[in-house]
Amino acid sequence: MTSISDRSRTLRGRAAVVGFAELPPSKQPGDRKPLDLISEVSAQAIADAGLRPQQIDGIVVCPAMMQYSMLWPSIVAEHIGLAPTYLEFVDLGGATSCAMIARAAAAVAEGRCETVLCVNGDTWDPKGMYLKPPPLVSPLRDFTLPYGAAGANGDYAMAARLHMDRYGTTSRQLAKIAADQRTSAQRNPIALFHGQPLTIDDVLASPVICDPLHKYEIVLPCSGAEAVVVTSEDRVKDLPHPPAWVLGFGEALEPDPFQRPDFLVTPTVESARRAFAMAGASPKDVTLAEIYDCYTSAVLIELEDAGFCAKGEGGPFVEAHDLTFAGDFPLNTHGGMLSFGQPGLGGGMTLVVEGVRQVMGRAGDRQVRRNDLAFVHGNGGTFTEECSLLLGRDR
Amino acid sequence: MSTPAFPRPLPRVEGDAAPFWKAVAAHRIELPRCTACGTLIFYPRTFCTRCHSREVRWEEISGAGRVYTFSVVHRATHPWFMDKTPYVYAIVELEAGVRLPTMLVGCATEDVSVGMPVEPVFERASDDVVLLHFRPRSA
Numbered sequence: 001m002t003s004i005s006d007r008s009r010t011l012r013g014r015a016a017v018v019g020f021a022e023l024p025p026s027k028q029p030g031d032r033k034p035l036d037l038i039s040e041v042s043a044q045a046i047a048d049a050g051l052r053p054q055q056i057d058g059i060v061v062c063p064a065m066m067q068y069s070m071l072w073p074s075i076v077a078e079h080i081g082l083a084p085t086y087l088e089f090v091d092l093g094g095a096t097s098c099a100m101i102a103r104a105a106a107a108v109a110e111g112r113c114e115t116v117l118c119v120n121g122d123t124w125d126p127k128g129m130y131l132k133p134p135p136l137v138s139p140l141r142d143f144t145l146p147y148g149a150a151g152a153n154g155d156y157a158m159a160a161r162l163h164m165d166r167y168g169t170t171s172r173q174l175a176k177i178a179a180d181q182r183t184s185a186q187r188n189p190i191a192l193f194h195g196q197p198l199t200i201d202d203v204l205a206s207p208v209i210c211d212p213l214h215k216y217e218i219v220l221p222c223s224g225a226e227a228v229v230v231t232s233e234d235r236v237k238d239l240p241h242p243p244a245w246v247l248g249f250g251e252a253l254e255p256d257p258f259q260r261p262d263f264l265v266t267p268t269v270e271s272a273r274r275a276f277a278m279a280g281a282s283p284k285d286v287t288l289a290e291i292y293d294c295y296t297s298a299v300l301i302e303l304e305d306a307g308f309c310a311k312g313e314g315g316p317f318v319e320a321h322d323l324t325f326a327g328d329f330p331l332n333t334h335g336g337m338l339s340f341g342q343p344g345l346g347g348g349m350t351l352v353v354e355g356v357r358q359v360m361g362r363a364g365d366r367q368v369r370r371n372d373l374a375f376v377h378g379n380g381g382t383f384t385e386e387c388s389l390l391l392g393r394d395r
Numbered sequence: 396m397s398t399p400a401f402p403r404p405l406p407r408v409e410g411d412a413a414p415f416w417k418a419v420a421a422h423r424i425e426l427p428r429c430t431a432c433g434t435l436i437f438y439p440r441t442f443c444t445r446c447h448s449r450e451v452r453w454e455e456i457s458g459a460g461r462v463y464t465f466s467v468v469h470r471a472t473h474p475w476f477m478d479k480t481p482y483v484y485a486i487v488e489l490e491a492g493v494r495l496p497t498m499l500v501g502c503a504t505e506d507v508s509v510g511m512p513v514e515p516v517f518e519r520a521s522d523d524v525v526l527l528h529f530r531p532r533s534a
């Protein structure tokens with residue numbers, strides 16, 4: 001009998017990302033529907049990969065809040081003129097996009113299809129969200145919303161508070177994450193906060209939204225779309241761009257964050273462990289990280305649980321490292337969602353795209369010096385759904 | 396302002412959780428405990444989430460607990476709470492061994508701390524629903 005890790009190793013490097021596209025994010029809902037953004041960005045990504053639409057035989061999609069619909073995979077495929085042999089719908093909150101790539105890579109390795117389009121696109125209209133939110137049936141919410149749960153803000157603020165109380169983490173340390181990411185965003189012309197540098201003191205001077213989190217430690221939802229193309233090891237060599245090899249992935253869910261033994265120890269421990277095991281790598285091999293930054297506190301805890309530092313040492317870790325694209329631990333190098341914007345149900349595809357861009361060596365004047373191995377991570381719910389992804393320049 | 400009125404978010408007193416909310420309305424805290432493996436189940440279900448036994452017995456538990464963590468909310472997201480800020484959203488760990496999301500009342504927001512002993516406050520929120528808030532207790 002073979003173990004899960006033995007079997008997962010057979011998925012290592014069987015597929016690669018070979019093309020991507022990203023539309024500029026926007027704070028305005030605009031006149032266009034999610035399907036319009038999805039069709040535009042899909043065409044760009046397929047062209048970027050040097051492929052024709054007829055060569056796409058797999059599609060992985062995720063929910064669009066502002067055009068929420070059943071039968072979404074086939075609706076998207078039909079709309080953009082694809083006839084796939086593999087269709088998948090992923091709905092894991094912030095873990096969605098990493099999980100989309102994982103499923104695409106596994107489907108390719110299984111021989112279910114050759115080339116997969118993974119696409120996310122959504123518009124953002126706060127009014128629409130309140131007046132006509134998509135259905136969400138969660139019995140746990142009956143025990144949080146009546147107490148003023150404040151969306152996800154309250155939970156991530158409580159994680160920050162507990163981390164500070166237990167480990168002595170400071171607001172300055174958390175603010176440094178946002179400030180360093182903002183420095184990188186100055187090299188990203190389409191980032192929502194391009195042209196608006198931000199210091200640690202600026203973060204600390206911004207209004208406290210949910211104590212201890214300030215305004216600039218909290219992500220800004222927006223309209224936008226991203227797509228990537230994943231293909232088989234056999235097809236990679238014929239294509240125009242250097243590939244970003246999918247070397248490892250892992251996913252984990254732990255329900256009800258309040259009842260887990262320790263609120264600050266999350267399923268990222270397991271998702272990252274699985275991704276590193278598949279890749280045959282360890283955190284010290286990683287040369288850049290694109291990890292889910294809905295809040296500064298999320299980044300801190302993901303860094304710890306993924307194994308980049310010990311539990312409780314996230315504060316000193318971010319203080320000791322230059323986290324900008326030019327630094328010794330490049331983190332969220334296009335600004336992260338905190339400075340770029342958070343398009344599309346918070347799925348985090350923009351982090352996947354930036355990881356791919358860097359590993360391919362196509363990040364222009366924010367290219368990191370060492371792009372050997374990117375750790376990309378998605379976090380959904382309150383540290384409940386986690387998916388980790390390792391993208392390598394070499395197989 | 397032409398903002399439509401948003402009703403206060405309230406739990407549905409139905410299904411598996413109904414006995415919990417009915418007990419709270421009578422100023423008691425009751426939760427199901429698995430008779431097979433002893434797990435205290437929160438949020439309430441009529442089966443055990445650990446061993447999947449369907450034999451559970453509702454029991455009254457003490458409301459004594461401590462603040463596990465908290466956040467002072469200065470900007471609410473749900474419209475009903477927008478003019479209620481600042482307020483304290485918290486997780487309370489009961490001595491019985493479960494952690495409950497809750498609102499902390501009865502003290503200044505700057506006096507709240509992790510580990511602070513608390514006791515229940517039963518807050519009538521509507522004709523049908525009483526919510527389980529907490530306030531500081533002298534240890």
Ligand SMILES: [Zn+2]
Nearest residue numbers: 429432443446
């Ligand atoms: Zn049981």
